[in-house]
Amino acid sequence: MTGRFQHPEGLKVTETFWIRDSFTILSWPDLRTASDYSGRVEYSVNEQNHVSFKLSNVIKRDEQEYCLRIITNEEKQRYLGRPGVTLRVTELHVESPGEVTEGESAVLRCKTTCSLTDPTFIWYKDGRPLTTEMIQKNQQLHLQTVSSEDAGSYSCAVRGSEHLPSTAQTLKVRHPPKNVSVSNSSSGGIVEGSSVTLTCSSDANPPVENYTWFKGSSSVGTGGNYSIPNISSEDSGEYTCQSRNELGERRSLLFQWFLIRYN
DSSP: OEEEOOOOTTOOEEEEEEEETTSOTTOOOOGGGSGGGTTTEEEEEOTTOEEEEEEOSOOGGGOSEEEEEEEESSTTOEEEOSSOEEOOOOOOEEEOOSEEETTSOEEEEEEOSSOOSSOOEEEEETTEEOOTTSEEETTEEEESSOOGGGOEEEEEEETTOTTSOOBOEEEEEEEEEEEEEEEESOSSOOBTTOOEEEEEEEEEESOOOEEEEEETTEEEEESSEEEEOSOOGGGOEEEEEEEEETTEEEEOOOEEEOOBOOO
16 A cells, blocks of 8 residues: 655654554554554655555455554644545455254355455365365365264365465364263272272263263262262272263263272
């Protein structure tokens, strides 16, 4: 962006800089000092009083009106070039269903208002390019049978302009409990007369609604933790926990301990 100024004889221009017109009149900071523009602004001035403004790494919120500000050696002789230069910014953006259930299909779309000639779109998941095994058609990414591994942040870019990817959009996947496991609070052997707490954990979306504990085939408790105080030989055995949400349930593998007795 370029602005040009002239001034009466007798005045001396002491400063020239660009401001964003949406700043209030009481705070028209030089864009070079504004935190939103840190490290992205460069000026150049030539002998014909042309003041150029270069903005790097343009983002959508840079879509503003920019004006040239002139400061002179006279306190009351300060000027603002209006109307300024209006910057319009078009960006890629991903349309995502937001959340799908495991087993369903999902379509993500890479959209832009730019006029592009036969573009090739590149898709990224969690910042990494997707493999060609993914089904891509035009500006769309098709996930045929969604699994929990497909959850993540998706973005897109036009080949040749990979340095200008879209803002990432999150795809959440609803699924029944997975990776159900049991751990215990004892770092060593379990001794008669001591106490132990078993903890059940799992990965589920939506979150687990309830846990059920089993000793063998018998239900012995509920909740994420199951505590056994004052352990005796009768407590030895094989324990499992069952994790449930609205989409289903799954049991852990067997957790077995061997009681250590002291004579």
